Amino acid sequence: MSAIYFVPDPELLLYDRPLPYNLFINSSSVQAREHFIRILPRGEILTLEDFEAMKHKYQQIYLSEEERGEYLKGACQDQGKTENEKVTILKSTAISHLESLFDTKRDLSVDVVNQTLVGCRQTVEGFVYLVKDYDLAKLHELIGNLSFHDYYTYDHSINVSMYCILIHKLIYPNASEIESVNAGMGGFLHDIGKIRISNRILNKVGKLSDEEFAEIKRHPEMGKIFLSQQGVQAPKGTEIGIIRNIVYQHHENYDGTGYPDKVGGEKIHEMARIAAVADFFDAITTKRAYSEALTVEEALHVMRKTVGKKLDPKIFELFYRHMTTRYNEKVCMLDIAPDFDPCQPHIKLKREKHD
Numbered sequence: 001m002s003a004i005y006f007v008p009d010p011e012l013l014l015y016d017r018p019l020p021y022n023l024f025i026n027s028s029s030v031q032a033r034e035h036f037i038r039i040l041p042r043g044e045i046l047t048l049e050d051f052e053a054m055k056h057k058y059q060q061i062y063l064s065e066e067e068r069g070e071y072l073k074g075a076c077q078d079q080g081k082t083e084n085e086k087v088t089i090l091k092s093t094a095i096s097h098l099e100s101l102f103d104t105k106r107d108l109s110v111d112v113v114n115q116t117l118v119g120c121r122q123t124v125e126g127f128v129y130l131v132k133d134y135d136l137a138k139l140h141e142l143i144g145n146l147s148f149h150d151y152y153t154y155d156h157s158i159n160v161s162m163y164c165i166l167i168h169k170l171i172y173p174n175a176s177e178i179e180s181v182n183a184g185m186g187g188f189l190h191d192i193g194k195i196r197i198s199n200r201i202l203n204k205v206g207k208l209s210d211e212e213f214a215e216i217k218r219h220p221e222m223g224k225i226f227l228s229q230q231g232v233q234a235p236k237g238t239e240i241g242i243i244r245n246i247v248y249q250h251h252e253n254y255d256g257t258g259y260p261d262k263v264g265g266e267k268i269h270e271m272a273r274i275a276a277v278a279d280f281f282d283a284i285t286t287k288r289a290y291s292e293a294l295t296v297e298e299a300l301h302v303m304r305k306t307v308g309k310k311l312d313p314k315i316f317e318l319f320y321r322h323m324t325t326r327y328n329e330k331v332c333m334l335d336i337a338p339d340f341d342p343c344q345p346h347i348k349l350k351r352e353k354h355d
């Protein structure tokens with residue numbers, strides 16, 4: 001597989017300190033015969049004046065896609081950036097990866113899929129770094145401040161990824177970075193099977209017909225097939241088996257009433273049970289086009305009602321205990337259908353009036 005290069009955002013490059021990545025230029029002006037050569041090796045120091053001189057001389061500076069993670073980490077470690085700026089950087093990069101998978105006009109060759117997975121992994125590494133000192137409540141606040149609203153599927157994938165990292169850490173406080181990345185990758189890609197579901201159904205506002213709902217319900221299986229194609233490889237260090245389990249089982253319910261296989265309890269991979277909590281929480285607390293968001297206090301109540309049915313009691317207990325150090329559960333009368341599907345953006349939660 002030939003290396004892929006991208007143009008970095010000048011504002012996100014690191015200046016006046018040793019670079020954690022290499023800089024390249026394209027020495028060929030013929031598009032089909034691009035030839036990248038290294039102009040500044042890792043460890044050297046770049047000044048703003050150097051960068052401007054290089055741009056002037058060579059027009060464009062590039063980074064190798066393989067070093068995108070270092071580039072993102074570097075941008076996030078930059079002390080001059082606010083938390084919101086850091087998340088915005090990571091979110092926009094994450095969206096570009098998801099868009100490249102969801103862009104149906106693009107030929108999704110195995111090379112493209114693998115390259116995108118490498119990019120996703122690096123973005124998720126950035127999430128792991130970003131949230132390492134966060135608690136769930138702080139992460140929820142951050143997500144609330146930054147939601148893009150019109151990018152539901154992408155936003156949701158990013159949010160679920162970050163929640164998965166933190167919920168996994170509640171269970172395994174000493175989790176290694178790569179274990180956190182696996183949890184985050186699974187969360188990030190949990191709805192990837194939707195690339196095989198028609199946009200007409202995905203974007204339909206209002207009630208879905210039985211056939212349409214049956215079609216949507218195929219997304220876990222589609223995702224598993226997509227990630228099982230011959231030649232698709234997990235990026236270095238990550239475990240495709242864990243990611244596939246999350247993708248395939250995130251709609252299984254603890255009591256065995258979910259889909260696709262109606263398995264329950266510990267037959268559902270632990271990471272998929274974590275993803276189910278993250279998925280549910282994000283779906284009901286994020287404002288969507290046709291549905292208002294619940295407060296954390298209300299969400300805790302709604303989620304607790306599904307413990308043992310939908311959600312794993314032990315995982316929820318940890319989540320609940322952690323959340324209630326900051327929030328008090330609030331009883332709310334909410335009409336939530338037994339088949340409520342957190343991955344369906346337009347399903348409306350109906351509030352009932354308190355007596």
Ligand SMILES: [Fe+2]
Nearest residue numbers: 190191250343
């Ligand atoms: Fe889903």
Ligand SMILES: [Fe+2]
Nearest residue numbers: 191279342343
């Ligand atoms: Fe989802």
